[in-house]
Amino acid sequence: xxxxxxxxxxxxxxxxxxxxxxxxxxxxxxxxxxxxxxxxxxxxxxxxxxxxxxxxxxxxxxxxxxxxxxxxxxxxxxxxxxxxxxxxxxxxxxx
Amino acid sequence: xxxxxxxxxxxxxxxxxxxxxxxxxxxxxxxxxxxxxxxxxxxxxxxxxxxxxxxxxxxxxxxxxxxxxxxxxxxxxxxxxxxxxxxxxxxxxxxxxxxxxxxxxxxxxxxxxxxxxxxxxxxxxxxxxxxxxxxxxxxxxxxxxxxxxxxxxxxxxxxxxxxxxxxxxxxxxxxxxxxxxxxxxxxxxxxxxxxxxxxxxxxxxxxxxxxxxxxxxxxxxxxxxxxxxxxxxxxxxxxxxxxxxxxxxxxxxxxxxxxxxxxxxxxxxxxxxxxxxxxxxxxxxxxxxxxxxxxxxxxxxxxxxxxxxxxxxxxxxxxxxxxxxxxxxxxxxxxxxxxxxxxxxxxxxxxxxxxxxxxxxxxxxxxxxxxxxxxxxxxxxxxxxxxxxxxxxxxxxxxxxxxxxxxxxxxxxxxxxxxxxxxxxxxxxxxxxxxxxxxxxxxxxxxxxxxxxxxxxxxxxxxxxxxxxxxxxxxxxxxxxxxxxxxxxxxxx
Numbered sequence: 001x002x003x004x005x006x007x008x009x010x011x012x013x014x015x016x017x018x019x020x021x022x023x024x025x026x027x028x029x030x031x032x033x034x035x036x037x038x039x040x041x042x043x044x045x046x047x048x049x050x051x052x053x054x055x056x057x058x059x060x061x062x063x064x065x066x067x068x069x070x071x072x073x074x075x076x077x078x079x080x081x082x083x084x085x086x087x088x089x090x091x092x093x094x095x
Numbered sequence: 096x097x098x099x100x101x102x103x104x105x106x107x108x109x110x111x112x113x114x115x116x117x118x119x120x121x122x123x124x125x126x127x128x129x130x131x132x133x134x135x136x137x138x139x140x141x142x143x144x145x146x147x148x149x150x151x152x153x154x155x156x157x158x159x160x161x162x163x164x165x166x167x168x169x170x171x172x173x174x175x176x177x178x179x180x181x182x183x184x185x186x187x188x189x190x191x192x193x194x195x196x197x198x199x200x201x202x203x204x205x206x207x208x209x210x211x212x213x214x215x216x217x218x219x220x221x222x223x224x225x226x227x228x229x230x231x232x233x234x235x236x237x238x239x240x241x242x243x244x245x246x247x248x249x250x251x252x253x254x255x256x257x258x259x260x261x262x263x264x265x266x267x268x269x270x271x272x273x274x275x276x277x278x279x280x281x282x283x284x285x286x287x288x289x290x291x292x293x294x295x296x297x298x299x300x301x302x303x304x305x306x307x308x309x310x311x312x313x314x315x316x317x318x319x320x321x322x323x324x325x326x327x328x329x330x331x332x333x334x335x336x337x338x339x340x341x342x343x344x345x346x347x348x349x350x351x352x353x354x355x356x357x358x359x360x361x362x363x364x365x366x367x368x369x370x371x372x373x374x375x376x377x378x379x380x381x382x383x384x385x386x387x388x389x390x391x392x393x394x395x396x397x398x399x400x401x402x403x404x405x406x407x408x409x410x411x412x413x414x415x416x417x418x419x420x421x422x423x424x425x426x427x428x429x430x431x432x433x434x435x436x437x438x439x440x441x442x443x444x445x446x447x448x449x450x451x452x453x454x455x456x457x458x459x460x461x462x463x464x465x466x467x468x469x470x471x472x473x474x475x476x477x478x479x480x481x482x483x484x485x486x487x488x489x490x491x492x493x494x495x496x497x498x499x500x501x502x503x504x505x506x507x508x509x510x511x512x513x514x515x516x517x518x519x520x521x522x523x524x525x526x527x528x529x530x531x532x533x534x535x536x537x538x539x540x541x542x543x544x545x546x547x548x549x550x551x552x553x554x555x556x557x558x559x560x561x562x563x564x565x566x567x568x569x570x571x572x573x574x575x576x577x578x579x580x581x582x583x584x585x586x587x588x
Contacts, residue, residue, distance in 0.1 A: 007462075008458070011458050011461050011462050011465070012458060013442075014461050014465060015417060015445070015457050015458055015461040016421075016424070016438070016441040016442050016445055017442060017445040017446050017449065017454060017457065017458070018442040018443055018445070018446030018447075019446065019454075020446075027455070027458070030455060030516060031455070031458060031459060031462070033516075033517065034409065034455075034459055034516060034517065035459070035462070035472075037406060037409075037517055038406040038407075038409055038410055038472065038476075039406075040403065040406055041403055041406055041407060041410075041475050041476060041479050042475070043403075044400065044403055044478075044479050044482060046475065046478035046479060046481075046482065049478045049481045049482060049485075050478070050481060051474055051477030051478050051480075051481060052477050052478070052480040052481035052484060053308070053477060054308055054338070055294040055295065055308060055338075055484075055532070055533030060337050060338075061337060061341075063334070072196075075196040076196075076427075078194070078196055079192070079193055079194065079195075079196075079427065079428035079429070080426070080427055080428065081425060081426070081428075081429070081430070081431035082426075082431065088426050088427060090426055090437050090440065091433075091434070091435070091436060091437050091440060093436075093437050
């Protein structure tokens with residue numbers, strides 16, 4: 001399938017990745033090629049099959065809903081590009 | 096090359112036990128080997144101080160008569176495992192400076208067993224790649240070169256640094272992760288053993304996530320016995336990973352010499368792909384002959400959906416990756432590239448922080464999960480994945496394990512297949528099906544190509560039958576007598 005520049009730009013926005021305008025054309029070609037290649041899955045009869053969402057058919061275990069960890073905000077914040085008074089900081093989001 | 100770096104993990108364990116040498120001596124021998132091989136770029140972070148401290152502690156424990164099971168054995172860890180207090184990068188710019196305040200379960204288990212950490216090995220960025228050429232920290236070079244051809248070759252990927260380090264005698268063993276072949280394919284390219292356990296055998300906790308329904312940690316070693324030893328100390332249920340299996344961990348090493356008499360080995364006709372080289376086909380047949388000679392019954396099986404495995408994988412893995420990698424937003428750790436708003440900061444950070452292959456996969460993943468395309472791509476791929484798993488389930492009604500080649504070619508020169516993503520993806524044509532089905536699979540070095548490069552054979556087992564896989568792998572290993580050394584270490588050129 002082919003993909004146009006506008007579609008790539010839209011996906012890039014959804015994915016929150018800045019893609020320079022001059023790279024859109026090339027990326028559209030690459031992504032279109034990959035999507036064209038995966039379209040062969042259309043040949044497979046999947047009428048009576050359940051989608052496989054995990055491996056082994058194991059049901060996820062239950063556990064008690066309780067606090068088992070925590071109490072060390074300084075460790076959590078130790079890698080933050082910006083932190084202040086026990087919080088992560090980002091540019092202002094509300095006026 | 097020191098004699099001590101030539102030992103297998105099992106030999107080194109036994110030598111330390113007898114007091115033939117100390118943990119410090121074998122650690123120093125490996126640190127010096129790493130220094131000499133530095134131009135191959137196997138490690139992102141070397142940890143010599145930590146290694147010597149670990150070795151010193153191991154020697155003290157042994158002197159007190161209280162050695163741990165793997166005390167003093169120097170190993171390398173793929174830089175996808177988070178390590179407490181040590182830079183952990185996933186080979187990505189976006190994790191610049193990230194020093195985790197916690198340790199992954201698998202690396203913690205190995206540490207608790209007494210192993211010595213030599214360093215964090217290079218990989219494809221976020222484990223996305225088959226040649227270790229997408230790392231932000233530069234490509235890794237394979238210690239092997241072709242006969243009469245001086246071009247530098249890829250070690251395979253994504254666990255390329257781990258594979259090169261083990262092949263180059265820079266570590267007794269290493270750990271890697273495998274999502275679609277990232278342990279087995281580099282093991283084949285570098286002439287070592289690589290085992291991807293059953294999905295759920297090892298905890299994924301603390302491993303930087305790529306595709307959560309596929310990722311699995313496993314050992315990379317020079318012998319089947321060493322893989323068995325490592326796996327025993329990596330596996331086990333972990334309450335912190337809800338998909339880790341609540342199963343007992345067998346003593347894998349105890350069964351590896353049990354042979355294959357009476358075992359039924361399947362040969363899937365769909366793996367005879369167009370254009371398979373005659374030497375690879377001959378090696379595969381050789382593997383069949385070896386197993387038959389050892390008493391296995393050879394059975395032709397059919398895995399009819401094999402050819403759909405790669406396109407299925409290239410929907411599911413990018414979809415899961417696009418979701419997993421959403422966390423890299425410049426807020427909590429790693430790189431931040433400022434902007435005029437939070438939205439702009441996210442976009443700038445991710446635009447600059449992700450390399451070309453990661454960006455491509457995140458965009459594909461975002462597309463196939465987006466409104467209007469989800470059913471056509473993602474849901475369809477999940478259904479085809481079910482078909483692929485059914486194929487294996489049917490085959491295992493007739494056989495106990497399946498024998499295939501590991502990769503379609505030997506290691507190729509650095510720079511090849513770079514312009515064509517799909518050509519690169521085809522490296523994983525034989526490894527991806529077992530990943531999708533969550534099955535254990537091992538690559539064993541089985542011979543050299545006409546050019547003098549290693550080739551591997553793959554055994555795929557039933558879920559949680561690593562023991563069967565290891566037994567059959569041991570038979571292949573014994574028959575193949577693969578003793579060739581990489582070019583870097585003076586192997587024939």
